[in-house]
Amino acid sequence: MSIRTARALLTLWVILTVVFVATRMSGDTIDFLLPEGTDPDSRAAMVQYLGLDRSILEQYAIYVRELLGGHFGLSFYERRPVEVIYLERLGPSLALYASALTLAIVLGMPLGIVAALKRNTALARGIMTAAFLGYAIPNFVLAILLLLIFSFHLGWLPSAGAATPAHYVMPTLAVGSVLLAAVVRFTRSSMLDVLSQDYLRTARAKGVSERVLVLRHALRNALIPILTVIGLQVTNVLGAAVIIETVFAWPGLGEQIVLATIRRDYPTLQFGVLGFAAVVVTVNLAVDLLYSVVDPRVRVGG
Amino acid sequence: MTLAFPSIAEADRRPGRALKAWRRIPLGIRLCFLVVALMVLAAALAPWVSPMDPDHQSLLSRLRPPVGFDRAKAGYLLGTDQLGRDVLSRCIHGLTVTLGMAALGATISLTLGTGLGLLSGYVGGRVDDAIMAVVDIQIAVPFTLVALLVVAIAGTGIEVLILVLGIAYWEQYARIVRGQVLALRSLPFVEAGRAIGMSNSRLLFRHILPNVASPIIVQATLVISNLILLESSLSFLGLGIQPPTASLGSMVGQGRDYMASAPWIVAAPALLIVAVALVVLLIGDWLRDSLDVRLSD
Numbered sequence: 001m002s003i004r005t006a007r008a009l010l011t012l013w014v015i016l017t018v019v020f021v022a023t024r025m026s027g028d029t030i031d032f033l034l035p036e037g038t039d040p041d042s043r044a045a046m047v048q049y050l051g052l053d054r055s056i057l058e059q060y061a062i063y064v065r066e067l068l069g070g071h072f073g074l075s076f077y078e079r080r081p082v083e084v085i086y087l088e089r090l091g092p093s094l095a096l097y098a099s100a101l102t103l104a105i106v107l108g109m110p111l112g113i114v115a116a117l118k119r120n121t122a123l124a125r126g127i128m129t130a131a132f133l134g135y136a137i138p139n140f141v142l143a144i145l146l147l148l149i150f151s152f153h154l155g156w157l158p159s160a161g162a163a164t165p166a167h168y169v170m171p172t173l174a175v176g177s178v179l180l181a182a183v184v185r186f187t188r189s190s191m192l193d194v195l196s197q198d199y200l201r202t203a204r205a206k207g208v209s210e211r212v213l214v215l216r217h218a219l220r221n222a223l224i225p226i227l228t229v230i231g232l233q234v235t236n237v238l239g240a241a242v243i244i245e246t247v248f249a250w251p252g253l254g255e256q257i258v259l260a261t262i263r264r265d266y267p268t269l270q271f272g273v274l275g276f277a278a279v280v281v282t283v284n285l286a287v288d289l290l291y292s293v294v295d296p297r298v299r300v301g302g
Numbered sequence: 303m304t305l306a307f308p309s310i311a312e313a314d315r316r317p318g319r320a321l322k323a324w325r326r327i328p329l330g331i332r333l334c335f336l337v338v339a340l341m342v343l344a345a346a347l348a349p350w351v352s353p354m355d356p357d358h359q360s361l362l363s364r365l366r367p368p369v370g371f372d373r374a375k376a377g378y379l380l381g382t383d384q385l386g387r388d389v390l391s392r393c394i395h396g397l398t399v400t401l402g403m404a405a406l407g408a409t410i411s412l413t414l415g416t417g418l419g420l421l422s423g424y425v426g427g428r429v430d431d432a433i434m435a436v437v438d439i440q441i442a443v444p445f446t447l448v449a450l451l452v453v454a455i456a457g458t459g460i461e462v463l464i465l466v467l468g469i470a471y472w473e474q475y476a477r478i479v480r481g482q483v484l485a486l487r488s489l490p491f492v493e494a495g496r497a498i499g500m501s502n503s504r505l506l507f508r509h510i511l512p513n514v515a516s517p518i519i520v521q522a523t524l525v526i527s528n529l530i531l532l533e534s535s536l537s538f539l540g541l542g543i544q545p546p547t548a549s550l551g552s553m554v555g556q557g558r559d560y561m562a563s564a565p566w567i568v569a570a571p572a573l574l575i576v577a578v579a580l581v582v583l584l585i586g587d588w589l590r591d592s593l594d595v596r597l598s599d
Contacts, residue, residue: 011442014435022455132587136580138531140538141572144554148565239444243535247558258539261450269454277443284442 100176112187134181231287407467415475423483523586
């Protein structure tokens with residue numbers, strides 16, 4: 001196990017502990033759970049049933065022991081294992097992330113390349129202005145504006161749910177817009193950097209066709225900063241998706257987390273935060289490892 | 303010969319200087335500054351510039367569209383909402399809340415982040431390790447989730463929201479300042495300062511801090527625009543500003559139910575959020591270019 005992996009695990013453990021202690025610090029969970037006017041006996045029975053009468057240390061020990069055995073806790077509301085609740089919602093969320101990421105890469109990289117190759121033309125300026133707007137408009141505002149135009153004004157697209165491909169259009173745009181803009185901007189600047197290098201002049205001088213030059217020689221070298229940006233943006237994309245899922249009633253992970261927050265369903269919230277943190281940590285590790293695939297000169301130490 | 307050349311200090315105070323500097327700024331950016339100034343002014347003078355009381359309900363004129371549409375009611379420039387309140391007045395007051403929250407959050411995170419960054423870079427060792435470990439953790443969790451967690455534990459309240467905004471982006475300052483301090487620490491002017499027996503605090507605050515100022519300023523504009531979005535997102539979800547007080551985000555959130563029949567309730571604050579975020583980002587971008595600061599991302 002490399003040092004890098006150990007650090008990632010340590011980070012996750014600290015997050016787990018902080019989240020656990022923090023959620024136990026507010027003692028009124030039970031009052032959110034029970035209807036007003038519950039008699040004290042029932043209340044006490046419920047507190048005991050949920051294990052909230054034990055000391056924090058005891059609760060923590062039980063939590064960690066169960067965690068190591070693969071049990072992540074039961075939702076306060078649904079009395080089902082939280083991992084089962086999230087598992088049901090994993091599919092739609094993954095589909096949304098995947099389509100947003102695909103949009104950003106498939107559309108963003110060509111646009112960035114075009115903006116670099118045709119710089120100082122109206123086309124390039126148009127692309128960069130659009131990218132700046134994409135960067136500046138907050139995801140949920142974009143979602144609302146899209147809803148207003150395409151669902152309520154034109155009536156073209158459905159406003160909630162995840163049933164058909166048409167349901168994907170607006171959520172994908174709303175989640176992916178910032179990432180798309182980032183990919184366009186960084187592809188452009190990265191390509192501009194690479195295009196002025198000596199080895200490209202050499203390649204051109206020896207008669208490499210422009211297509212091969214751009215796609216094989218330039219793009220490959222421009223990929224590293226682009227990858228970094230995608231890695232850095234993962235946190236933002238996941239954060240944005242949480243809100244966008246709520247806007248479009250998308251049956252995904254984010255909507256569940258917001259619901260758990262509103263209901264004070266701590267076991268569910270806890271697992272959600274931990275799960276997202278695990279994903280971000282893993283993705284950053286993966287990006288580190290991908291560097292060495294894209295560029296053999298980079299060797300990940302540790 | 304007694305030609306009187308103004309000294310540099312005097313030249314600095316010549317009245318035309320500010321104007322000249324202003325003229326050097328590109329036209330678009332000057333416009334952005336004007337828009338920001340206008341918005342801040344409107345936000346600060348909200349009780350006086352808004353045409354009506356933002357909380358005054360008139361149930362007889364509910365859901366009236368903006369001026370220029372059918373059924374518009376005179377005096378309600380941007381129409382009325384579901385309770386017959388003036389959308390324009392609510393937007394102006396919402397802007398006050400949104401900008402005020404962002405400014406408070408930015409001040410807290412700037413102080414916290416710069417302080418910890420200075421400490422981390424200057425003291426080094428265990429202190430550095432500890433602070434950077436916290437930074438790593440903050441980066442690992444999407445902040446939206448941290449915010450949700452804090453709200454779940456501490457409840458919705460204006461103090462909680464300020465706390466959330468204050469801790470949202472401190473780590474960006476901390477990383478930048480730490481990196482700069484590490485680079486500056488070994489430069490001759492710092493060594494010289496130490497050699498003549500300057501105290502640590504004097505060295506840090508009078509000599510190192512001013513050299514870190516421009517990246518901090520650039521970062522601050524980016525953080526402010528991020529904070530505006532964060533506050534809007536949380537209020538939009540109903541987890542930030544609570545009614546009857548409205549921020550732009552909570553207006554969008556509460557107007558959602560009326561999108562089909564009264565789109566202006568949502569559109570007006572949504573477009574205002576876009577405008578604010580846009581001008582602040584444009585200024586930030588220009589500042590970064592003109593101060594020639596290279597940031598990590």
